[in-house]
Amino acid sequence: MDDNPQAGDRDTLARAQETIARQAEEIERLRRRLADERFAEDLREVLTLVAAGSTIASPVTHSRLLEMIVETAARVISARAASLFLVDEEAQELVFEVALGSKAEEVRKFRVPLGHGIAGLVAVSGQPMAVSDAERDPRQAADIAQSVGYTPQSILCVPLFYQDQIIGVLELLDKEEASSFSATDMEDLGLFANQAAVAIEQSRINRNLEALLSEVLESIGGATESQRQDLQEHARAFAERLEEDAAFGRALDLARLVQEIAHRGENELKACQTILKGFVEYLRLRPESASELGAIL
Amino acid sequence: MMERRPAWSSAFAPGVLQTLRPVQPIDDIDREWAWGGSTGRGIKVAVVDSGVDAAHPAVGRVDGYVAISEGPNGLLYDTEPHEDTYGHGTACAGIIRSLAPECEIYSVRVLGPRLTGRGVVFAAGMRWAIENGVHVCNLSLSTSKRDFFGLLHELADQAYFGNVMLVASANNMPVVSYPAVYSSVFSVASHDLEDPYLFYYNPSPPVEFGAYGIDVRVAWSNGGWFTATGNSFATPHIAGIITKILGKHPDLTIFQMKAVLRALAANVSRGAGRAHQVPLEAEEDEPSLDCGKVGGGSP
Numbered sequence: 001m002d003d004n005p006q007a008g009d010r011d012t013l014a015r016a017q018e019t020i021a022r023q024a025e026e027i028e029r030l031r032r033r034l035a036d037e038r039f040a041e042d043l044r045e046v047l048t049l050v051a052a053g054s055t056i057a058s059p060v061t062h063s064r065l066l067e068m069i070v071e072t073a074a075r076v077i078s079a080r081a082a083s084l085f086l087v088d089e090e091a092q093e094l095v096f097e098v099a100l101g102s103k104a105e106e107v108r109k110f111r112v113p114l115g116h117g118i119a120g121l122v123a124v125s126g127q128p129m130a131v132s133d134a135e136r137d138p139r140q141a142a143d144i145a146q147s148v149g150y151t152p153q154s155i156l157c158v159p160l161f162y163q164d165q166i167i168g169v170l171e172l173l174d175k176e177e178a179s180s181f182s183a184t185d186m187e188d189l190g191l192f193a194n195q196a197a198v199a200i201e202q203s204r205i206n207r208n209l210e211a212l213l214s215e216v217l218e219s220i221g222g223a224t225e226s227q228r229q230d231l232q233e234h235a236r237a238f239a240e241r242l243e244e245d246a247a248f249g250r251a252l253d254l255a256r257l258v259q260e261i262a263h264r265g266e267n268e269l270k271a272c273q274t275i276l277k278g279f280v281e282y283l284r285l286r287p288e289s290a291s292e293l294g295a296i297l
Numbered sequence: 298m299m300e301r302r303p304a305w306s307s308a309f310a311p312g313v314l315q316t317l318r319p320v321q322p323i324d325d326i327d328r329e330w331a332w333g334g335s336t337g338r339g340i341k342v343a344v345v346d347s348g349v350d351a352a353h354p355a356v357g358r359v360d361g362y363v364a365i366s367e368g369p370n371g372l373l374y375d376t377e378p379h380e381d382t383y384g385h386g387t388a389c390a391g392i393i394r395s396l397a398p399e400c401e402i403y404s405v406r407v408l409g410p411r412l413t414g415r416g417v418v419f420a421a422g423m424r425w426a427i428e429n430g431v432h433v434c435n436l437s438l439s440t441s442k443r444d445f446f447g448l449l450h451e452l453a454d455q456a457y458f459g460n461v462m463l464v465a466s467a468n469n470m471p472v473v474s475y476p477a478v479y480s481s482v483f484s485v486a487s488h489d490l491e492d493p494y495l496f497y498y499n500p501s502p503p504v505e506f507g508a509y510g511i512d513v514r515v516a517w518s519n520g521g522w523f524t525a526t527g528n529s530f531a532t533p534h535i536a537g538i539i540t541k542i543l544g545k546h547p548d549l550t551i552f553q554m555k556a557v558l559r560a561l562a563a564n565v566s567r568g569a570g571r572a573h574q575v576p577l578e579a580e581e582d583e584p585s586l587d588c589g590k591v592g593g594g595s596p
Contacts, residue, residue, distance in 0.1 A: 127529050164443055183526060187469070
């Protein structure tokens with residue numbers, strides 16, 4: 001009989017332990033969700049800024065975009081320093097685009113051959129890597145980091161993928177208040193890097209397109225200054241709406257057609273403008289049909 | 298009289314049909330049955346990577362080399378001994394060696410400085426391993442280029458039917474990469490428990506196995522060591538375990554090996570229905586366990 005109360009106590013204890021374990025699990029789940037939400041919010045914030053940035057589409061904005069990406073990544077993952085490299089396919093090199101840290105200016109445009117250190121490995125293998133406590137030969141891991149005058153204890157490096165291509169790498173150095181970056185950090189930074197790569201490529205496409213259209217418009221001799229400004233505005237507005245490579249390709253075709261027409265003479269250019277304007281006016285007046293909406297979707 | 302059979306059916310004709318040895322019932326499989334006493338002797342393991350540094354004490358010996366690169370008139374295969382361009386292949390080889398100390402390691406270098414067309418070179422490395430009598434192939438790398446889906450799939454199928462066990466890293470990034478997503482390979486991601494023999498089976502693939510890959514102390518180039526995280530380092534743990542098992546059971550086919558690994562996975566419940574916890578104390582008798590732990594100071 002004496003056993004029963006003890007057994008009861010044991011049951012109660014077991015139940016209590018179970019409850020505590022469940023609560024701990026729940027707390028951890030909530031903590032993670034909060035962290036995820038904060039991460040998602042940061043991600044949204046930077047992408048909103050990116051969208052705003054791409055509407056200006058100037059070289060300054062492009063580098064600002066890269067800076068924002070690095071700053072956000074460092075802040076979200078709690079890293080002390082960070083850098084971003086883009087791949088120069090032709091030279092087979094990594095180009096140092098952004099470095100957060102005291103020697104940022106010195107290393108701008110610093111080049112590293114593909115196959116150098118952790119960043120070089122990540123750029124060719126496509127596999128992210130985290131390194132902590134580099135021993136014996138820290139230069140092997142941190143050669144690039146050392147060039148910025150910073151020797152890290154831990155490194156987290158992920159590739160930037162865009163349409164199956166590695167366009168660069170994002171590297172974080174030294175996790176705040178921890179000896180190394182975690183697997184969750186790697187996952188989060190990977191997710192972030194995918195978004196960042198899209199933003200970088202789109203910004204680059206916009207920048208290239210605008211430069212091209214400007215060139216085309218410069219070459220149109222017959223247009224008056226106000227006409228050119230007008231066209232420039234249209235070109236800019238057009239560039240802002242570009243989101244995909246396919247659209248970029250179509251824009252290129254359009255730009256080439258306009259250029260060819262302009263080279264034929266002033267009358268041809270005027271005719272082209274009249275036709276385009278007429279077509280645009282017709283499109284504006286035309287009621288949208290259900291099938292057209294379907295086509296847009 | 299000529300017997301008429303549909304295409305592909307001759308293997309099942311009387312007199313041709315092979316009799317095979319039965320395998321131990323899966324429920325009875327334990328580590329002792331699987332690899333007790335095995336050092337991986339007689340098993341050839343290819344490390345398709347950045348090269349392997351034979352001089353690193355964690356590796357000890359490399360039994361063959363091939364470095365593949367693109368030349369002006371096609372691919373070049375250099376079988377002279379080479380170094381590790383990064384340290385990554387040495388890290389993988391060191392882990393495999395620690396688990397299967399007497400296996401043969403072959404360095405198939407497909408990553409290198411100024412590497413171009415690496416998908417093609419990578420595929421050539423896999424093909425070399427498959428066609429040169431290798432038993433296990435460690436692939437701690439992948440490509441996410443869709444262009445290579447077909448080519449690598451064909452190679453993975455060729456490996457499957459040739460019983461070459463491809464052990465492939467899942468990408469740590471949220472991207473699909475090949476060959477890890479193919480069902481014929483042993484795809485591996487990471488857990489953080491510091492036990493080289495502990496692995497999990499994932500009933501919801503594409504990634505089937507989880508092995509020690511977080512904060513792993515690994516060999517690197519120039520005799521160095523790192524503590525590194527990545528599925529790249531979980532993969533050679535599974536490759537090493539497979540090598541050990543093959544050392545004792547060389548006739549196992551790929552699907553049998555998967556069944557054996559699943560039976561040994563730490564998250565497979567046994568007996569009383571609770572999750573199986575790996576009896577670490579049982580490992581004290583395991584001769585290669587010490588080798589399995591790379592820590593304890595670099596030589």
